[in-house]
Amino acid sequence: MLIAERRRRILDHVQVRGYASFRDLADEVGISESTVRRDLRAMVAEGLLGATRGGAVQVDHAVPDHARGGLPADPVAAERAAIAARAAELVEPASAILLGPGRTTLQLARCLADVEPLTVITNSVPVTTALLDVEHVDLVMVGGTLGRSIGALVGPMTEQSLKGLRGAQVFLSGDGVTVDRGLTTPNVFAAATDMALVAAARQVIVLADHTKLGRETMCQTVPTERIDVLITDSAADPAAVRALRDAGVDVLVADSRSS
Structure with missing residues (x-):
């Protein structure tokens, strides 16, 4: 799975739930928890998601598309x-x-x-x-x-x-x-x-x-x-x-x- 597709699915999942743990995201996307952690570090740095103990949360403010690196919240x-x-x-x-x-x-x-x-x-x-x-x-x-x-x-x-x-x-x-x-x-x-x-x-x-x-x-x-x-x-x-x-x-x- 391409990195962009993987991170889009992570972003979609957290935005629908509001919060997701590392294990939830690993199960949802079909990747390891270590890969989830690496992706989340990058996405938090970009302002796409917020970090919390054990997982990630949806950010409270709207993020412009250009800041998402081409990852819209729900492209379909x-x-x-x-x-x-x-x-x-x-x-x-x-x-x-x-x-x-x-x-x-x-x-x-x-x-x-x-x-x-x-x-x-x-x-x-x-x-x-x-x-x-x-x-x-x-x-x-x-x-x-x-x-x-x-x-x-x-x-x-x-x-x-x-x-x-x-x-x-x-x-x-x-x-x-x-x-x-x-x-x-x-x-x-x-x-x-x-x-x-x-x-x-x-x-x-x-x-x-x-x-x-x-x-x-x-x-x-x-x-x-x-x-x-x-x-x-x-x-x-x-x-x-x-x-x-x-x-x-x-x-x-x-x-x-x-x-």
């Missing part, structure tokens, strides 16, 4: 928003849906204000927070152990509690999608919980911007044949889209220019 923010808006169109009023963790599923949660009534089952802390004040959404938050690196509840308790639940759709956002392995994530605990989320839904919908297509990480969460719908953006590689469609996945392309 518009694409994520477009994907989330397209996904919200698939949600039927009076249904029950499951939302996994991730920035795009969080965006989807924020798009559900016009879908009523609705039941949302989630293990994501940010998703729960986003829907707390939406009165027409009945929230079901499954229990478990907090995985701080992904802001979600994971582990055997989470998986067990999902066994008794059913939803019309599950919306997931991992780290990579390929034809050979489907949706993947670098986090072992997140992978097991995502599998339990999939088992609780009739339809599986994956939200993946163009940077994730063709990318493969350690743990498979949803094999290609289990993905019913994949929503990506208009910058997606046409060959990757065509290959997924040939494999039986219904690929929807959201245009960020119209969002």
Whole structure:
């Protein structure tokens, strides 16, 4: 992985969470803690992040793009928003849906204000927070152990509690999608919980911007044949889209220019 890409992912992760430990960042990016420490020293020196005991925190002031060394906070923010808006169109009023963790599923949660009534089952802390004040959404938050690196509840308790639940759709956002392995994530605990989320839904919908297509990480969460719908953006590689469609996945392309 290139240094610029590695540091972009570190910056993204800390800005979403507000704080991340060395271990969280190592697990998230798939690198050693010593590499994380070296990167953080450089990023703190550039004013991108703040140093704290055991990790890094988001800086309180806005950092201009030129000071980031070409590392924007979220280079695909518009694409994520477009994907989330397209996904919200698939949600039927009076249904029950499951939302996994991730920035795009969080965006989807924020798009559900016009879908009523609705039941949302989630293990994501940010998703729960986003829907707390939406009165027409009945929230079901499954229990478990907090995985701080992904802001979600994971582990055997989470998986067990999902066994008794059913939803019309599950919306997931991992780290990579390929034809050979489907949706993947670098986090072992997140992978097991995502599998339990999939088992609780009739339809599986994956939200993946163009940077994730063709990318493969350690743990498979949803094999290609289990993905019913994949929503990506208009910058997606046409060959990757065509290959997924040939494999039986219904690929929807959201245009960020119209969002």
